Amino acid sequence: MHGRPRKPSNPEDEAASAAKASKLRNLQSQFIHFHHNKLYDKEAVEVCTKLLEINPEYYTAWNYRKLAVDHFLSQPGCDPDTILNEELRVVESALRQNFKSYGAWHHRKWVISKGHSSVDQELRLLDKFQKADSRNFHAWNYRRFVAALKSIAEEDELKYTADMIARNFSNYSAWHNRSVLLSNLLKQKAEGFVSKEKILTDEYDFVHQALFTDPDDQSGWFYHLWLMEQTVTRDSPWLVSSWPASDSEHLIYANKLTSGCMVSPFASYSFDGGTIPVILYFDQAVKGLNSSTVSIKSALTESVDIIWRPLSADKYESAHAWVALLKFSDVQLDYSIPVEVSMGHSPQIISLSGGSLSNVFQFKFMVRFQQFDPEHAEGENIQAMSWEDSNFQRYEIDSGKLNFLLSFSELQIDKDQDSDTSKWQVDMLANEIELFRLLLSDADCKIGKLTLARLLTALDTIMSHSSSLNSYKMVHTEEILALYSDLMKMDPPHSEYYKEEHSLAVLRQITCCKDSLLRYCWRYGELTKSNDQRFICLRFNNLSLTRIGSIERLLWLQMLDLSHNELGSIEGLEAMQLLSCLNLSNNKIKSFTALNPLRHLKFLKVLNISNNEIGKHSIDSTRYLCSSPLSHTVEKDWKSDISLGDSNQLTKYWEAFLIFRELTLTQLEVTGNPVVDDDFRSFLHKILPTLKWLDGKGS
Numbered sequence: 001m002h003g004r005p006r007k008p009s010n011p012e013d014e015a016a017s018a019a020k021a022s023k024l025r026n027l028q029s030q031f032i033h034f035h036h037n038k039l040y041d042k043e044a045v046e047v048c049t050k051l052l053e054i055n056p057e058y059y060t061a062w063n064y065r066k067l068a069v070d071h072f073l074s075q076p077g078c079d080p081d082t083i084l085n086e087e088l089r090v091v092e093s094a095l096r097q098n099f100k101s102y103g104a105w106h107h108r109k110w111v112i113s114k115g116h117s118s119v120d121q122e123l124r125l126l127d128k129f130q131k132a133d134s135r136n137f138h139a140w141n142y143r144r145f146v147a148a149l150k151s152i153a154e155e156d157e158l159k160y161t162a163d164m165i166a167r168n169f170s171n172y173s174a175w176h177n178r179s180v181l182l183s184n185l186l187k188q189k190a191e192g193f194v195s196k197e198k199i200l201t202d203e204y205d206f207v208h209q210a211l212f213t214d215p216d217d218q219s220g221w222f223y224h225l226w227l228m229e230q231t232v233t234r235d236s237p238w239l240v241s242s243w244p245a246s247d248s249e250h251l252i253y254a255n256k257l258t259s260g261c262m263v264s265p266f267a268s269y270s271f272d273g274g275t276i277p278v279i280l281y282f283d284q285a286v287k288g289l290n291s292s293t294v295s296i297k298s299a300l301t302e303s304v305d306i307i308w309r310p311l312s313a314d315k316y317e318s319a320h321a322w323v324a325l326l327k328f329s330d331v332q333l334d335y336s337i338p339v340e341v342s343m344g345h346s347p348q349i350i351s352l353s354g355g356s357l358s359n360v361f362q363f364k365f366m367v368r369f370q371q372f373d374p375e376h377a378e379g380e381n382i383q384a385m386s387w388e389d390s391n392f393q394r395y396e397i398d399s400g401k402l403n404f405l406l407s408f409s410e411l412q413i414d415k416d417q418d419s420d421t422s423k424w425q426v427d428m429l430a431n432e433i434e435l436f437r438l439l440l441s442d443a444d445c446k447i448g449k450l451t452l453a454r455l456l457t458a459l460d461t462i463m464s465h466s467s468s469l470n471s472y473k474m475v476h477t478e479e480i481l482a483l484y485s486d487l488m489k490m491d492p493p494h495s496e497y498y499k500e501e502h503s504l505a506v507l508r509q510i511t512c513c514k515d516s517l518l519r520y521c522w523r524y525g526e527l528t529k530s531n532d533q534r535f536i537c538l539r540f541n542n543l544s545l546t547r548i549g550s551i552e553r554l555l556w557l558q559m560l561d562l563s564h565n566e567l568g569s570i571e572g573l574e575a576m577q578l579l580s581c582l583n584l585s586n587n588k589i590k591s592f593t594a595l596n597p598l599r600h601l602k603f604l605k606v607l608n609i610s611n612n613e614i615g616k617h618s619i620d621s622t623r624y625l626c627s628s629p630l631s632h633t634v635e636k637d638w639k640s641d642i643s644l645g646d647s648n649q650l651t652k653y654w655e656a657f658l659i660f661r662e663l664t665l666t667q668l669e670v671t672g673n674p675v676v677d678d679d680f681r682s683f684l685h686k687i688l689p690t691l692k693w694l695d696g697k698g699s
Contacts, residue, residue, distance in 0.1 A: 615675025
């Protein structure tokens with residue numbers, strides 16, 4: 001274990017092990033008999049005790065003891081102190097065998113919670129265990145439990161962690177306990193802990209002693225990472241981007257008022273079903289968005305309950321990106337309809353950390369409906385789209401006239417209110433950067449380089465948020481990229497993580513301002529209307545990207561080329577609700593499950609996933625017909641959605657079915673994936689009735 005060679009066994013050890021195993025089997029057999037028959041006499045409990053002394057990890061035995069204790073306490077004339085003290089003795093004996101036994105520590109908490117035992121005795125016991133191993137996180141967790149029972153002030157416990165750290169800088173559990181205590185004190189705004197700036201400044205000074213004493217020890221570095229997160233993370237969630245952007249105007253072509261918009265993949269906004277999305281993107285995952293917390297005023301929404309849907313919601317139903325669909329019908333052509341979105345001061349919109357939205361956000365945009373002109377669509381939807389380089393021309397125009405980059409219009413947010421916070425954050429991060437540059441000048445420290453890269457990233461991010469979007473251009477990106485390149489060479493086992501961070505830094509640099517993004521804007525086709533957003537494609541191909549980022553700056557995008565990268569996942573892409581054409585060819589996507597974000601892109605028409613690795617790797621038993629790990633939909637519900645001539649196809653390709661069944665693709669390219677054969681293509685035609693081209697061939 002941990003690189004240490006296994007010692008060869010000798011006959012005496014083997015004999016002792018065999019005897020112990022035989023005894024354990026006999027005890028288990030007796031215990032199971034007593035447990036099943038609900039016998040709680042002295043003999044049965046004694047067998048359980050002996051069993052736990054040999055194997056403290058036997059959870060069933062601890063659960064049995066709880067039943068036995070409750071049985072004894074229900075008897076008339078029982079002595080609770082005697083019964084519970086015996087349980088504490090058994091737990092202590094088990095912990096001496098394995099002081100990291102989850103079951104033993106949980107049982108001790110259960111006994112103490114009965115309220116008949118001395119809490120002071122527990123503190124004395126903890127002192128013994130922490131002297132034996134001061135980094136035992138079980139003991140630290142139990143200490144927090146005991147301190148709460150005894151009403152020990154968190155300030156006193158904070159001093160205790162400082163004493164333990166002073167004895168041993170490598171005490172990770174003490175550092176972690178300190179972060180828990182400080183989080184609580186700062187959140188409660190306890191006396192002496194109101195000023196986050198002062199507290200964090202003192203903590204940085206404190207952790208520097210550990211880092212500069214022994215740069216190779218990781219405990220202090222993890223605490224420093226926690227401090228950095230506290231420095232850069234807002235107490236309240238913040239709206240950082242939205243679509244439609246503030247003061248923008250959007251032209252929607254309609255053929256018939258009852259049929260909504262034109263359905264060409266190149267339409268200005270081909271929102272089938274007569275809808276237009278409103279997207280909100282927050283810096284933290286939030287929950288609580290609904291028609292009462294977010295106000296949308298428009299002729300499109302009168303007497304209509306707006307439903308907000310989280311994109312990529314976690315188990316807490318929170319997400320960075322939320323979308324609402326505005327439905328329209330019977331609208332007057334050549335008529336503009338104003339839409340106003342506002343929210344703020346709502347305790348219902350909260351982040352996972354418990355912070356609630358406290359700032360007021362408000363923006364307006366216009367929606368104009370125009371009669372569909374056949375000449376406008378001349379040449380569209382006649383032939384399949386081609387991603388060949390020859391079909392793209394560089395977008396050459398003054399960046400100040402780029403109307404389509406509406407995402408860069410600033411929201412109506414009062415940034416002056418946040419200026420003081422930004423100043424101390426910038427000063428703090430700048431100071432840390434200088435210190436770690438100094439440290440790295442004397443030592444080639446791997447974790448020091450990682451921390452410096454994170455600090456530089458945090459500083460650039462804060463500066464970009466507090467400055468005009470056109471005036472700050474991620475000035476530390478080259479240094480960040482160099483650090484991650486060095487780390488890939490120094491630490492090959494973690495190179496995938498460094499590659500992802502490298503990719504995110506590249507995308508931050510590309511999307512930081514209009515001038516930078518313009519270099520990646522291309523015009524599709526030979527069209528005279530070069531300002532037409534419908535034909536603007538961002539080409540992020542051949543950038544060695546392994547991860548997608550900066551999504552909040554790309555909500556306006558309709559055409560995206562991510563081909564010839566190293567993407568294994570497209571997580572985050574679901575927030576780009578306007579995507580109509582997407583190229584993911586020549587990446588490292590290994591399964592249809594990795595394409596799960598596509599299920600949220602309801603307006604996607606053209607998709608290229610050719611030359612990936614889908615089907616190359618074996619799929620485990622989740623392939624059989626069962627509840628889907630993607631949508632938790634049972635098999636009978638799938639078959640009600642589709643009629644297949646060969647039901648075995650659904651069994652064989654259920655992952656693909658879950659991804660594509662709700663999409664209205666007109667063009668799809670899948671060639672070059674191991675999963676693809678004539679049978680699979682036949683399956684795609686059945687589940688995608690809107691498909692007109694498959695692998696370049698018309699249907």
